[in-house]
Amino acid sequence: MTTPDTRTLSAPGATLTYDVHAGPAGSDVLFLIGSPMDASGFATLASYFTDRTVITYDPRGVSRSPRTDGAAETTVEEHADDLRRVVEALGAGPVDVFASSGGAVNALALVERHGHLVRTLVAHEPPTAQVVPDREAMLAVCADIHETYLRGGSGPAMAKFIAVTSRKGPFPATWADEPTPSPADFGLPTEDDGSRDDPLLGQNIRGCTGYRPDIDALRAAPTRIVVAAGEESEGRFTARAAAEIAKSLGTGLTVFPSHHGGFLGGEFGQHGAPEPFAKTLRDALAAPAAA
Template sequence: MAETDTRTLDTAGAVLRYDVRPGTDAGEPPLLLIGSPMDATGFATLASHFPDRTVVTYDPRGVSRSVRTDGAAETLPEEHADDLARLVEALGAGPVDVFASSGGAVNALALVARRGDLVRTLVAHEPPLAGIVPDREAALAACADIRDTYLREGWGPGMAKFLALVSHLGPVPADWTERPAPSPEAFGLPTEDDGTREDPLLGQNIRGCTSHLPDFAALRAAPTRIVVAAGKESEGTLAARAALAVAEGLGTPLAVFPSHHGGFLGAEFGQHGAPEEFATALRTTLDDNDN
């Protein structure tokens, strides 16, 4: 395989870094693997299962190598969508295929709603759209409380609340934010506040991402084939329930992929999914362009 080509792209309010891994099959469009706030390093294992495809990964604005230049404290999916549109246009390869995970799936849905001409197939895996589940008021309040806790008390307490929410099964109770806060120590997290407030998940993205409302009319009208997916082991979690709500809004079946929210991970960030099985399911989905 040819060496990875790392490139720079100036966008409105940010300088993005992205990586292009040339594939052996020049007849297929590039495959973008995107997350948010997860950066390009989280897709190393998944990318290795597509040596035939030109694979493109990137660091979202404000994460790792991609620097914000506008000084903004929060980012909206519409901003990420604009970044992605500029990235696809910079590739100059026509419509691309996209696998988008978590917040990346939210951003990719925003991209397709605006510029469906840039995406041939989108596989949106577990977009955590708290604003479209039946328990939306409690879910959105829980997300806002996570950010408030982070700003007030620091990373450990904020992340503890985040992990408690994303691992919760079923609807978010109405009194969720009034319950005793989970202990950071229970999750192996630090209890001391180091004073920093630059975490891209807890500070920059969580409110905009979870409160985004997809434009279902625009998505249904787009030329893009959209497949919404959730992990088999994720059933009942907020992200999986939101994925089901997106599929229902589009009038399409929910695709069930192997493993969990990070099912494509192969020890990145110390997490293990089922990357080989996940890659097989993704390839089958991308190849099935007749449905």
């Protein structure tokens, strides 16, 4: 792809940075959204959509989008308002959106409030604990990860996070009685470096997992919503949440190749299946044929 045009935008409490990968004149706009993952995570996926103008961005508090208010946590509502600002700054009318993980939660909140800005949303594995049957346990698990981070730093908290995201099936009410994973088991640091600004463990985990999508507002929005999960993610928290949202919307769950990061092509040292993933995304974005 051509070198992107990097732009900044002032928002309450943050300076947002986003990239415009210009496609052919008059081409449709595709906004690729993650959270807390920044724009760099979409480099491979964006390369499969050179026929479109692709937008990527760094969420507030991440990489090139520093918070200016000193807040320790970010709400989904703040993220949704940031997305609104970026789309409106483009001045391109309704855009198509692919949103993954926390970005999918934020994009659902955007559609709830400003559906006229989004033509089609593909929400890939939104990790909201509010919709799963084991809601209380999942909310407590996520709160415990955050508290572990504040108490002991990133190593112990990330060990718990990896164990949680790798697990299949509902969490029991007795989850706290289970053995605590060790950071060393995952090659994570065992010493606390004293920092507490991690965008996942500190800033976003409670707001994202604790957000309850407004199903009535989503149904009423003009946006076409496709809820998706990776075929390798079946039974895991994010896929279970996606399935529950799809069921509530009455749309059915769209299965994508690979796993939670199936679009990755080596970013952050992780590999999915980006080419078939991009093909499935292109199919999902296509409007359904007229009856």
